[in-house]
Amino acid sequence: MARNAAKKILIVVIITALIAVFRIFDLQQYLTLSYMKESRERFALLYAMHRTSVIAVYIVIYILASSLSLPGAVILMTLATGALFGLWTGTIVASLASTIGATLACFVSRFILRDWVQKKMGDKLRTVNEGIEREGSLYLFTLRLIPVCPFCLINLLMGLTKMPLRTFCWVSLIGMLPATIVFVNAGRELARIDSLSEILSPGLLLSFVLLGIFLIAARKTLTWYRSKRDTPAKD
Numbered sequence: 001m002a003r004n005a006a007k008k009i010l011i012v013v014i015i016t017a018l019i020a021v022f023r024i025f026d027l028q029q030y031l032t033l034s035y036m037k038e039s040r041e042r043f044a045l046l047y048a049m050h051r052t053s054v055i056a057v058y059i060v061i062y063i064l065a066s067s068l069s070l071p072g073a074v075i076l077m078t079l080a081t082g083a084l085f086g087l088w089t090g091t092i093v094a095s096l097a098s099t100i101g102a103t104l105a106c107f108v109s110r111f112i113l114r115d116w117v118q119k120k121m122g123d124k125l126r127t128v129n130e131g132i133e134r135e136g137s138l139y140l141f142t143l144r145l146i147p148v149c150p151f152c153l154i155n156l157l158m159g160l161t162k163m164p165l166r167t168f169c170w171v172s173l174i175g176m177l178p179a180t181i182v183f184v185n186a187g188r189e190l191a192r193i194d195s196l197s198e199i200l201s202p203g204l205l206l207s208f209v210l211l212g213i214f215l216i217a218a219r220k221t222l223t224w225y226r227s228k229r230d231t232p233a234k235d
Contacts, residue, residue, distance in 0.1 A: 008112050015108070018068055031065065031073050036080045037190055043084050055085070059097045066101025067108070069152030074098055078180060082187020090184040091177075098180065099173040102155050106168050109159025132161045137171040144175025 022028065029035060047054045058081070065073035078098070081090040132139060140158060143149050158168055 011108060011112060015068065018064070022068070022070065028070075031070065031076050033076060033079070036076065036083065040083050040190055043080075047084055055089075055093060058084070059093060062094070062097035063101040063104065066098050066151070067104040069105060069155070074101075074151050075183060078183040079187035079190060082184035083190040084187075087181075087185055087188060090187065091181055094180050094184055095173060095177060098151075098176060099169060102151070102172050102176075103165060103169045105152065105155035106159040107165060109156045110165075113156075114160050129162050132163050137167055140168065140171045141175040144172055145178065 043054075062077045062081070065077055078094045081094040084090070085093055140154075140163065143154050
C-alpha cells in the first residue's frame, strides 16, 4: 500500500512539474495556429535535413502534449503533422503519437483516480462498467469517432472503467483514424487555414455523429435479434 501511494505521489509530482514548466515558460505560444503557420518553412527545412531525428522528437512532444491533456494540443499538433510530414507519413506519426498519449493519460487516470472514485461513486461506476461490458469496444469506438467529444475527457473516463488498456489502445487507434486523416490532410493547406472552424464544418461533424449513431443502432439491433432468437418460443 505504501509503495503504491509513493508511486501515485511521484506521478502527480511529475505531471504537476511538467504542467508548471509549460505555464512558466509560456510554451502555449508554440501550440497556436498562427505560430505553426509562421514556422512552417523552418520546420520543413529542418525536416529535410534531419528526417528521422525530427520525426522522433516530434512524436515525443506530441505524446507529452496529448498525455498531459493540454488545451487544443492534439488538434494543433495533428495539423502541424500534416504540414510538416505530408498525408501518409503525417497520418502514421499522428496516429501513433496520439494513441500512445491517450493510453498514457488513461493509465494515469486509472492508477491515481479509480480507487478514490470507486469509493465515492461505487454504484454509478458499477453501472458504467456494466455498460462497457455490454457494449465492449463499440462504446469507446463511437466516442472516438465523434470529434466533438473532448479527447482528454474520454481518456479520463475510460481510465475509471475496467476496460483493458490494450483494448483502449487499439480501439482508440482505429476510432481516431478518420478524424486524424481529416486534420492531417487539412494541415497540408495550413497557410490557408485561419481557424479550426474551417476544418470542423457542421457537415463534417454531422457525418461523424451519424456514423456513430448508426454503429450504436446496428449493435442494438443485433443484440435484440440474438435475444429473440435465443428466447424459447411459447406454446
